[in-house]
Amino acid sequence: xxxxxxxxxxxxxxxxxxxxxxxxxxxxxxxxxxxxxxxxxxxxxxxxxxxxxxxxxxxxxxxxxxxxxxxxxxxxxxxxxxxxxxxxxxxxx
Amino acid sequence: xxxxxxxxxxxxxxxxxxxxxxxxxxxxxxxxxxxxxxxxxxxxxxxxxxxxxxxxxxxxxxxxxxxxxxxxxxxxxxxxxxxxxxxxxxxxxxxxxxxxxxxxxxxxxxxxxxxxxxxxxxxxxxxxxxxxxxxxxxxxxxxxxxxxxxxxxxxxxxxxxxxxxxxxxxxxxxxxxxxxxxxxxxxxxxxxxxxxxxxxxxxxxxxxxxxxxxxxxxxxxxxxxxxxxxxxxxxxxxxxxxxxxxxxxxxxxxxxxxxxxxxxxxxxxxxxxxxxxxxxxxxxxxxxxxxxxxxxxxxxxxxxxxxxxxxxxxxxxxxxxxxxxxxxxxxxxxxxxxxxxxxxxxxxxxxxxxxxxxxxxxxxxxxxxxxxxxxxxxxxxxxxxxxxxxxxxxxxxxxxxxxxxxxxxxxxxxxxxxxxxxxxxxxxxxxxxxxxxxxxxxxxxxxxxxxxxxxxxxxxxxxxxxxxxxxxxxxxxxxxxxxxxxxxxxxxxxxxxxxxxxxxxxxxxxxxxxxxxxxxxxxxxxxxxxxxxxxxxxxxxxxxxxxxxxxxxxxxxxxxxxxxxxxxxxxxxxxxxxxxxxxxxxxxxxxxxxxxxxxxxxxxxxxxxxxxxxxxxxxxxxxxxxxxxxxxxxxxxxxxxxxxxxxxxxxx
Ligand code: HEM
Ligand SMILES: [Cu+2]
Numbered sequence: 001x002x003x004x005x006x007x008x009x010x011x012x013x014x015x016x017x018x019x020x021x022x023x024x025x026x027x028x029x030x031x032x033x034x035x036x037x038x039x040x041x042x043x044x045x046x047x048x049x050x051x052x053x054x055x056x057x058x059x060x061x062x063x064x065x066x067x068x069x070x071x072x073x074x075x076x077x078x079x080x081x082x083x084x085x086x087x088x089x090x091x092x093x
Numbered sequence: 094x095x096x097x098x099x100x101x102x103x104x105x106x107x108x109x110x111x112x113x114x115x116x117x118x119x120x121x122x123x124x125x126x127x128x129x130x131x132x133x134x135x136x137x138x139x140x141x142x143x144x145x146x147x148x149x150x151x152x153x154x155x156x157x158x159x160x161x162x163x164x165x166x167x168x169x170x171x172x173x174x175x176x177x178x179x180x181x182x183x184x185x186x187x188x189x190x191x192x193x194x195x196x197x198x199x200x201x202x203x204x205x206x207x208x209x210x211x212x213x214x215x216x217x218x219x220x221x222x223x224x225x226x227x228x229x230x231x232x233x234x235x236x237x238x239x240x241x242x243x244x245x246x247x248x249x250x251x252x253x254x255x256x257x258x259x260x261x262x263x264x265x266x267x268x269x270x271x272x273x274x275x276x277x278x279x280x281x282x283x284x285x286x287x288x289x290x291x292x293x294x295x296x297x298x299x300x301x302x303x304x305x306x307x308x309x310x311x312x313x314x315x316x317x318x319x320x321x322x323x324x325x326x327x328x329x330x331x332x333x334x335x336x337x338x339x340x341x342x343x344x345x346x347x348x349x350x351x352x353x354x355x356x357x358x359x360x361x362x363x364x365x366x367x368x369x370x371x372x373x374x375x376x377x378x379x380x381x382x383x384x385x386x387x388x389x390x391x392x393x394x395x396x397x398x399x400x401x402x403x404x405x406x407x408x409x410x411x412x413x414x415x416x417x418x419x420x421x422x423x424x425x426x427x428x429x430x431x432x433x434x435x436x437x438x439x440x441x442x443x444x445x446x447x448x449x450x451x452x453x454x455x456x457x458x459x460x461x462x463x464x465x466x467x468x469x470x471x472x473x474x475x476x477x478x479x480x481x482x483x484x485x486x487x488x489x490x491x492x493x494x495x496x497x498x499x500x501x502x503x504x505x506x507x508x509x510x511x512x513x514x515x516x517x518x519x520x521x522x523x524x525x526x527x528x529x530x531x532x533x534x535x536x537x538x539x540x541x542x543x544x545x546x547x548x549x550x551x552x553x554x555x556x557x558x559x560x561x562x563x564x565x566x567x568x569x570x571x572x573x574x575x576x577x578x579x580x581x582x583x584x585x586x587x588x589x590x591x592x593x594x595x596x597x598x599x600x601x602x603x604x605x606x607x608x609x610x611x612x613x614x615x616x617x618x619x620x621x622x623x624x625x626x627x628x629x630x631x632x633x634x635x636x637x638x639x640x641x642x643x644x645x646x647x648x649x650x651x652x653x654x655x656x657x658x659x660x661x662x663x664x665x666x667x668x669x670x671x672x673x674x675x676x677x678x679x680x681x682x683x684x685x686x687x688x689x690x691x692x693x694x695x696x697x698x699x700x701x702x703x704x705x706x707x708x709x710x711x712x713x714x715x716x717x718x719x720x721x722x723x724x725x726x727x728x729x730x731x732x733x734x735x736x737x738x739x740x741x742x743x744x745x
Contacts, residue, residue: 077417088421092430
């Protein structure tokens with residue numbers, strides 16, 4: 001029976017609900033901009049990690065190095081784009 | 094009647110009314126023709142509902158060629174207008190609409206479907222697969238692209254064409270400065286086609302990762318497959334940015350949001366930024382498949398394996414990464430400080446290095462080879478010097494301080510035509526001629542093809558080289574005319590002559606197709622070029638299931654090893670083959686998308702809501718539909734393979 005019970009998935013689900021609730025507190029509590037953004041960014045990234053590992057099975061298949069490389073590539077491009085844009089439109093305008 | 098006023102064109106001319114009549118007559122002729130020859134059923138069951146990657150590829154090809162001519166006519170009109178000073182052929186507004194349409198049609202609706210035509214037809218064959226990973230989605234991709242293209246193409250007879258350039262910079266493209274529905278067409282038709290492209294991107298990455306023949310490791314993939322993989326990776330990273338930019342632009346135009354406006358907290362520069370975050374990777378989406386085609390063609394016709402395979406792979410991976418780091422070089426002059434200009438100058442110039450590596454690899458592949466100058470090879474060899482001029486001028490433009498002189502002059506126009514014409518058009522024509530026998534079972538005439546090549550190669554240089562000079566002398570791009578005193582007249586006339594040369598070249602290609610359909614030999618075997626990769630190891634025309642037995646591969650050039658060293662590729666018993674079913678849903682759903690786009694363009698909310706619901710209904714239908722595909726029986730396969738010489742040959 002215990003093999004049949006999808007423990008990991010249920011845990012992942014509960015954890016992602018907790019993260020969502022944590023992010024939601026930003027709306028109800030009267031936080032400073034910095035604090036609010038920190039909470040949102042942190043919960044967002046952890047949430048993405050939970051989804052990838054818990055539900056999209058990263059690291060369970062043979063081609064996991066390929067998948068990790070793709071994720072790394074995507075994150076790198078996203079960061080370059082965001083910080084490049086900030087540089088162009090805000091910091092260096 | 095007020096309701097229908099919105100469909101009137103704001104700026105009519107006799108030419109546009111003539112086009113309306115012509116379009117109407119053509120449509121009636123098509124309907125009558127199909128009915129008279131009783132071809133509706135054939136059209137529906139063999140083409141509109143097909144999920145076969147080869148047929149989808151051919152449909153992409155036809156659409157791309159049509160769009161090439163549409164864009165080409167626009168180009169001729171522009172060159173005719175600027176051929177002499179103070180010309181009155183087109184007025185300023187028409188000229189704006191024509192250059193905008195030309196840019197969008199050529200990049201989004203000609204170059205993109207052309208590369209997807211070849212990818213669709215060739216890649217599954219080259220990796221020994223039976224179809225792409227998601228055949229139904231593949232059909233959806235095609236039809237979304239097609240409907241997007243059609244939507245864009247009717248703009249000039251219904252409501253007016255976009256006129257803010259293919260870059261559609263805000264605030265010019267906003268409601269204040271572009272009041273006609275033209276820019277709505279831009280936003281929505283590119284959106285619809287772009288969704289199709291994004292789906293294709295995912296489809297091809299999955300196909301190449303998961304469906305390669307046994308033994309084909311990543312580093313044993315043919316070069317065209319490699320470039321397809323990397324290109325689609327760029328698509329998946331770049332196109333979402335375009336999707337969002339277009340969505341935000343649509344919000345501004347249809348619902349009065351102020352995202353890109355200059356007032357109420359909007360930020361007009363954000364559009365330029367987002368556009369080029371997509372736009373620069375897009376130019377590499379166009380060029381990388383071309384690099385793949387040249388690699389295949391050059392190694393086939395030099396009769397040598399590709400020089401420096403590993404460095405080729407490394408350089409395309411590096412190019413794909415760098416292509417995301419340079420976007421700002423398109424707007425050096427728009428007000429940033431020297432810090433960001435310097436950073437992006439450096440990244441821009443760095444990208445020329447991996448490109449240079451590839452050029453040397455091709456040259457070294459040809460070295461000591463037994464070169465055969467067939468038409469595909471002519472385009473590949475012609476590409477090298479012409480593209481190098483484009484690359485060198487690109488590095489010139491890449492220096493931010495110098496770009497203040499070149500930006501938005503004809504020098505820039507010359508640069509990008511010197512890269513895109515050899516980089517995309519030559520490559521597509523090379524690929525088309527090279528894979529044509531596999532697609533249609535006969536070869537295009539080499540003699541007419543060579544004439545076309547020379548017209549196109551010389552025409553390109555005559556049309557675009559003079560622009561380097563007029564640009565340096567200060568002729569701005571996108572100006573509908575200039576005065577005699579500027580002295581730009583003679584060189585612009587020369588450009589016009591070059592444009593006519595190009596037009597003759599393309600006309601020759603059409604004539605070549607006609608001529609070869611009528612007279613070319615149908616008895617060409619399955620491997621007329623004596624090529625190296627798996628797509629030539631099937632029957633011509635290719636069986637619906639591609640390969641009766643799954644190929645076993647252990648080198649980059651499986652077919653070559655089979656032919657020269659007798660290494661077996663097809664072994665084992667023939668088994669029944671599982672194939673996907675045809676479906677009308679992709680076509681129907683895309684038609685609904687067309688109606689949806691049209692309704693939004695003209696702010697007709699009720700049809701827009703109905704079609705939105707219908708789109709979701711189609712998706713729900715797909716979720717609940719049961720479709721297990723079908724099997725092709727062993728007897729049927731044996732019957733199909735019977736008259737094919739390979740089956741009898743035990744080695745194969
Ligand atoms: C060595 C490689 C290249 C470099 C360094 C380079 C650099 C540049 C720069 C700096 C600009 C902007 C100039 C300005 O607006 O003043 C530009 C424009 C452009 N480039 Fe390139 N480029 C390169 C290769 C290519 C390739 C391979 C393509 C296409 C296949 C391409 C297509 C374009 C297009 C379409 C534009 C103009 C877009 C517009 O403003 O309408 N370039 N290039
Ligand atoms: Cu660029």
